[in-house]
Amino acid sequence: MNDSLLLALAVLALLLALAALLVALSASRRASRRSRRTRRAPELPTDVQGLRGEVHALRAEVSDALRHLSVVRYDAFGDMGGHLSWSLALVDDAGTGVVLTSIHGRSDARTYAKGVTEWSCDQQLSPEEEEAIKLARTG
Incomplete structure (x- = not known):
């Protein structure tokens, strides 16, 4: 085989490897997004839920302050x-x-x-x- 044919085959193999890498990366991202969407947030303890309510009430109260x-x-x-x-x-x-x-x-x-x-x-x-x-x- 001559050198130009070997160089062309090497470039083609490199391009195919790069394309396979991009396809794998894209599939990995899609799977990651799907798993994030399907994961449920853990149930919060009642004291944390109560604190969230108090923070919400404080924010509503302070909105009328001249701040x-x-x-x-x-x-x-x-x-x-x-x-x-x-x-x-x-x-x-x-x-x-x-x-x-x-x-x-x-x-x-x-x-x-x-x-x-x-x-x-x-x-x-x-x-x-x-x-x-x-x-x-x-x-």
Whole structure:
């Protein structure tokens, strides 16, 4: 046999071995998936089931807590520095809460409160208040 024929046979044998390996790997994955689907989860002890119920109740209870918050500090006026003005968003999981804003000037400070429902407000929001709500929602 000449060298080119032997090389062609060797390449063909290598390709067939690779194809057989891929078929075996695919069959193994399918069998693994089938066995995972048919396996039943073991029955949990009653104390673990009770703990799951308590965790579920705690999650429902804490969803009403004002636990999403964000503060945005800024200069409300161009001639003032130090980022003394701020907007604070305090909202629960549903996006209900309040945005508090304090604007500091040279001679006075003014504070505003605006109600938030479903992550938006009926009153017009400043860009800083909108940013505070957005940060509270994502953070």
